[in-house]
Amino acid sequence: MSSISSKTKVYSVIGHPVSQSFSPKIHNYLFEKYDIDAVYVSYDVNPDRVKEGIEGIRHLGIMGTNVTIPHKIEVMKYLDEIDKKAKLFGAVNTIKNVDGKLYGYNTDGTGLTKSIRDSSGEDIKGKKVLIIGAGGACRSIAIQLAIEEAASIEIVNRSIEKAQIIADTINSHFETKAIASSKTITQDDIDNVDILINTTPIGMGTDESPIDTSLVPPKNMIVADAVYKPHETALIKWGLKYNLKIAYGIQMLINQGIHSFSIWTGINPTLEDTENILKIFLEQQKNA
Numbered sequence: 001m002s003s004i005s006s007k008t009k010v011y012s013v014i015g016h017p018v019s020q021s022f023s024p025k026i027h028n029y030l031f032e033k034y035d036i037d038a039v040y041v042s043y044d045v046n047p048d049r050v051k052e053g054i055e056g057i058r059h060l061g062i063m064g065t066n067v068t069i070p071h072k073i074e075v076m077k078y079l080d081e082i083d084k085k086a087k088l089f090g091a092v093n094t095i096k097n098v099d100g101k102l103y104g105y106n107t108d109g110t111g112l113t114k115s116i117r118d119s120s121g122e123d124i125k126g127k128k129v130l131i132i133g134a135g136g137a138c139r140s141i142a143i144q145l146a147i148e149e150a151a152s153i154e155i156v157n158r159s160i161e162k163a164q165i166i167a168d169t170i171n172s173h174f175e176t177k178a179i180a181s182s183k184t185i186t187q188d189d190i191d192n193v194d195i196l197i198n199t200t201p202i203g204m205g206t207d208e209s210p211i212d213t214s215l216v217p218p219k220n221m222i223v224a225d226a227v228y229k230p231h232e233t234a235l236i237k238w239g240l241k242y243n244l245k246i247a248y249g250i251q252m253l254i255n256q257g258i259h260s261f262s263i264w265t266g267i268n269p270t271l272e273d274t275e276n277i278l279k280i281f282l283e284q285q286k287n288a
């Protein structure tokens with residue numbers, strides 16, 4: 001931001017902890033790029049103070065807020081209106097403050113589907129998807145894939161119950177056919193898959209892969225990983241070895257932020273913005 005004055009608007013992210021968040025870099029880049037007199041800051045809100053945190057946002061006139069772990073579900077109680085999709089996701093990651101009225105949205109799923117479209121040039125419609133993991137990230141991604149008319153979604157998780165709940169939600173609301181399992185993924189399982197997505201933390205800070213890397217992927221498969229540290233996870237390295245199209249975890253993070261920015265400002269940032277923000281991330285990683 002060039003200069004802060006009494007007119008400068010404030011946007012934020014709330015979470016616990018929140019000091020590691022990359023969101024301030026995303027939004028302060030966008031405010032500067034689009035010449036918006038605003039600043040984006042982070043607030044560490046204790047889990048037993050979420051209500052007070054949300055009232056602070058309302059009364060201090062903080063214009064928009066991202067919500068990160070562990071508050072995405074709890075904040076829903078204190079908002080005035082929640083978007084239909086966020087209700088289905090069961091979580092809010094974006095709040096817009098309009099004259100003291102707080103509206104809740106969720107951009108996590110679109111963050112992933114936009115990354116797939118940007119990286120591969122392909123739409124989700126008609127695709128057969130395999131998702132590993134069945135936590136919060138899987139829920140928003142799987143429902144967004146169903147909204148965008150994926151043909152089928154198989155959710156594989158070590159404990160089947162969570163995967164089954166997500167599959168049941170999809171089967172009762174959408175045409176997409178969803179199934180849940182807790183099996184070990186074999187060659188047969190991936191032979192017909194168009195998009196493989198990891199939503200477990202496996203690979204975060206390690207060289208572990210959520211699937212056996214001796215499997216050979218179909219040649220047009222797209223690989224997406226929600227994990228973004230390291231930038232090239234073991235799963236992504238496996239995909240690169242076979243020249244597959246890749247949607248990186250950091251693209252998902254940047255794109256969910258870009259969608260929040262659009263909700264707040266009505267501006268749709270460009271692919272060049274995504275690339276510039278990615279450069280900032282990679283530079284930060286190099287210096288970490």
Ligand code: NAP
Binds near residue numbers: 136199201227254256
């Ligand atoms: P979550 O709600 O805790 O769910 C994690 C899922 O992974 C659960 O289904 C869990 O299985 C499974 N899992 C965890 N450790 C495992 C292991 N060692 N082996 C097999 N399965 C395991 O977490 P989340 O919010 O979905 O986040 C998942 C990952 O995505 C995290 O690394 C997070 O940082 C990342 N993420 C990235 C973005 C982005 O923008 N790039 C956005 C959201 C999340 P059980 O059900 O059996 O416990």
